[in-house]
Amino acid sequence: MTSPHPFHGIWTPIITPFTPEGQVDHPGLGRLSARLARSGLAGLVVCGSTGEAASLSGDEQLACLHTVARHAGGLPLIMGASGYNLGEMRDWLGRIGRAGVSLAGLLLPAPCYVRPSQAGLLAWFQDLAEASPAPLVVYDIPYRTGATLTLDTLRQLAAHPRIRAVKDCGGDGAKTQALIRDGQLAVLAGEDAQMLGTLALGGTGAIAACAQVHPERFVAVYRAIQHDDLNAARQHWHALVPLVQTLFAEPNPAPLKALLASQGWCDNHLRLPMTPASDAAQREARRQSELLGPVL
Numbered sequence: 001m002t003s004p005h006p007f008h009g010i011w012t013p014i015i016t017p018f019t020p021e022g023q024v025d026h027p028g029l030g031r032l033s034a035r036l037a038r039s040g041l042a043g044l045v046v047c048g049s050t051g052e053a054a055s056l057s058g059d060e061q062l063a064c065l066h067t068v069a070r071h072a073g074g075l076p077l078i079m080g081a082s083g084y085n086l087g088e089m090r091d092w093l094g095r096i097g098r099a100g101v102s103l104a105g106l107l108l109p110a111p112c113y114v115r116p117s118q119a120g121l122l123a124w125f126q127d128l129a130e131a132s133p134a135p136l137v138v139y140d141i142p143y144r145t146g147a148t149l150t151l152d153t154l155r156q157l158a159a160h161p162r163i164r165a166v167k168d169c170g171g172d173g174a175k176t177q178a179l180i181r182d183g184q185l186a187v188l189a190g191e192d193a194q195m196l197g198t199l200a201l202g203g204t205g206a207i208a209a210c211a212q213v214h215p216e217r218f219v220a221v222y223r224a225i226q227h228d229d230l231n232a233a234r235q236h237w238h239a240l241v242p243l244v245q246t247l248f249a250e251p252n253p254a255p256l257k258a259l260l261a262s263q264g265w266c267d268n269h270l271r272l273p274m275t276p277a278s279d280a281a282q283r284e285a286r287r288q289s290e291l292l293g294p295v296l
Contacts (some may be wrong), residue, residue, distance in 0.1 A: 006104060007137060007165040007186040008204040009042025010218045011078065012211040013050035015253050016064055017266035024060055026067045028266045032212075033071040035265070039215035042205060043076035043104060044068060049144070050209040050253045053080050055271035058092065062099050069101045076104035078137060078207075084111035086124065090131045097133025106132050107167060107207075109139035110147035118153045129162040136162060141169035141190065151175045158184035167207050168198065177201055192244045196237040199225045209252055210244050213259055214292050243288040250281045259285040 014036065017028035036044060046068050047053035047061045056064065065079055079096055083089045093106065108128060110121055129136050138157060142148040149157075149170065157163045168176050169190035179187050180202045189198035189206035198206065199222060211218040217240055224233035247255045254270060254277040261268035262285075268276055277285070 006076075006135070007188060010040075010205055010211050010215070010222050011043045011045055011188070011207045012036060012041055012215065012218075013045035013048035013080070013207060013209055014068060015212065015257050015260065015266065016047075016051045016053075016056065017257075018269040018271065020267060020269060022269065022271065024056070024064060025266060026063065029064060029067045030071040032260070032265050033068045034073065036212065036215060037071070037073040037075045040219040041075070041211060041215050043078060044072055045078045045080060045107060045207055048080040048107060048207075050256070051080070052253065052271055052274060053082070055274070058095065062096070065096075065099060065101050077101065078105045078107050079103050079134075080107045080139075082109050082112070082139075084114050086127065089128055093128060093131050093133060103134040105135045105137045105165065107137045107139050108132075109141055110145040110149060112145045112147075115146045118150055121147060121149060122153050122156055125157050125163060126160055129160050132162060135164040137165040137167055137188070138163060138185075139167045139169070139190070141167070142171070143169070151178055154179060154185065155182065158182065165204075168194075168203075176203070192248065193241075196221060196225075196233060200230065200233070209256055210240070210247050212256060213247075213263070213289055214240070214243070217292065239292060243285075243292060246281070246284050246288045249284070250277050255281050255285045258282040259289055262286050263289075 017025035019025045046065050081092060125138060140149045165186035165188055167188050167190040179185055186204040189195045189203055192208045192210045195206040195208055208218055217236055221233050221236045258268050258277045260266050270276060
């Protein structure tokens with residue numbers, strides 16, 4: 001079974017490593033990018049919420065994009081972008097487009113805090129789709145933005161030729177199933193815990209933060225579904241569930257970054273207001289990872 005959409009398979013939103021002095025650790029980011037590029041993942045998302053993009057300046061975000069692009073071996077990249085001033089967002093998308101990095105897509109959420117109407121959301125995404133240097137992946141995540149994208153709005157957005165996919169964190173199972181049935185947008189599970197369900201219903205893939213550890217196991221779930229082997233997909237997935245639950249027991253990406261730090265991929269540093277995971281969460285993350293066996 002193959003997907004008709006360019007956005008398929010398992011993607012992961014890569015963390016942003018920091019040095020003890022609080023600067024972006026570009027050598028560490030490069031090593032992690034190269035490691036993930038060898039794992040069978042479909043692509044990487046740069047400067048998503050898992051990458052602590054809200055704490056990065058524009059210059060830092062573009063530098064991260066360049067570092068990942070240099071080390072990801074040609075793996076497709078999606079760049080995260082967010083804001084609530086339309087003019088500034090147009091300018092920012094233009095700046096990303098001039099960065100000289102080929103992108104598979106731009107991941108855009110609704111503007112946070114202002115809570116616009118559906119008409120406002122529709123116009124917002126349509127306007128930015130025209131300004132974007134790459135196809136849009138609509139990031140439907142109302143618990144972060146305060147704005148809910150209705151099924152009707154998403155269907156209207158799907159009619160735009162440059163809006164191609166949705167990262168689905170909407171929490172509405174009926175809406176997810178309707179979008180999959182429509183087939184107009186690639187539906188990517190955005191909540192790690194919902195990955196198997198979305199894939200089994202016909203979703204095209206997932207953007208899963210936890211896939212940065214044991215990525216081959218996440219890829220195995222997707223491949224089993226592609227081969228119509230639901231039993232194998234369940235077996236792979238059930239083994240991953242305790243790890244997924246542990247890595248989201250405290251605010252993302254703190255437990256994930258702590259686990260990657262314990263494996264030598266980065267230092268366990270975050271930028272405020274994010275803080276490191278508790279000692280108990282770090283121990284449990286390491287325990288669950290060790291139960292799954294060796295990592296890359």
